[in-house]
Amino acid sequence: MNREYAERICLQIFDALDAMYKAEMSIAGLGKQERTRFHHSVQEVIANLEDKLLLPICEQYPDLLPPTEEREPSILFSELAWSEVKLPSSVTEDQLDEVILSLPTPRWRKVVWFVTIAEERYKGLGWAISHEATAARLKVLSDTDRIEGVGDMRHWRNSEVRLKD
Numbered sequence: 745m746n747r748e749y750a751e752r753i754c755l756q757i758f759d760a761l762d763a764m765y766k767a768e769m770s771i772a773g774l775g776k777q778e779r780t781r782f783h784h785s786v787q788e789v790i791a792n793l794e795d796k797l798l799l800p801i802c803e804q805y806p807d808l809l810p811p812t813e814e815r816e817p818s819i820l821f822s823e824l825a826w827s828e829v830k831l832p833s834s835v836t837e838d839q840l841d842e843v844i845l846s847l848p849t850p851r852w853r854k855v856v857w858f859v860t861i862a863e864e865r866y867k868g869l870g871w872a873i874s875h876e877a878t879a880a881r882l883k884v885l886s887d888t889d890r891i892e893g894v895g896d897m898r899h900w901r902n903s904e905v906r907l908k909d
Contacts, residue, residue: 750801754808757798764790772852772904776892783894787902820856820900822876826884829877840873841890844881848891848907855879855893856900875900 745753764786771782802808831840843865847858859875859882866873879897882905886893895903 745801745804747805750805750808754798754801754805757793757801761790761793761798764793769852772894772906776909779894783904787895791902821898822879822900823898824876824880826880829880831877832872835871835873840881841885843869844878844885845890848905850907852894852904852906854901855882855895855897855903855905858882858905859900 768783768786768790771779771786774782831837844862847861847865859878862878863873863875879900882891882893883897885891886897886905889908891905892908893903893905897903
């Protein structure tokens with residue numbers, strides 16, 4: 745594929761992704777049962793646009809791929825369970841929850857955004873807590889209805905959290 749076609753197709757894919765992100769935001773306003781049902785389908789379309797269309801083109805023309813945030817963790821998937829997490833001895837589960845619960849807003853946020861912001865907060869407190877541990881705790885907080893979560897929390901770009909309705 746020549747560069748001119750690659751640029752045109754990438755722009756169209758970006759437009760399609762923008763439309764899917766808007767659909768995702770609209771879905772976020774639905775009730776929990778409907779939101780859960782539709783969220784997976786939208787995430788699947790987004791993943792296909794990125795993985796099956798955009799990335800193959802950008803492998804040939806890497807400069808067409810939008811820059812990623814430098815702060816974003818290099819790991820975007822984790823199967824770490826909360827029961828496997830070892831907190832530093834100076835940090836209690838209640839203290840961790842207090843910090844975590846101070847971060848969500850009524851607006852949906854990707855888990856990848858959340859673990860990045862949480863890590864910055866932890867550093868300010870002198871805590872050494874991994875992104876994976878935060879994601880594992882988010883799953884527990886979502887499963888116990890202390891926050892709302894949609895998507896598979898192990899996949900940080902394909903799951904979101906917010907304050908409970």
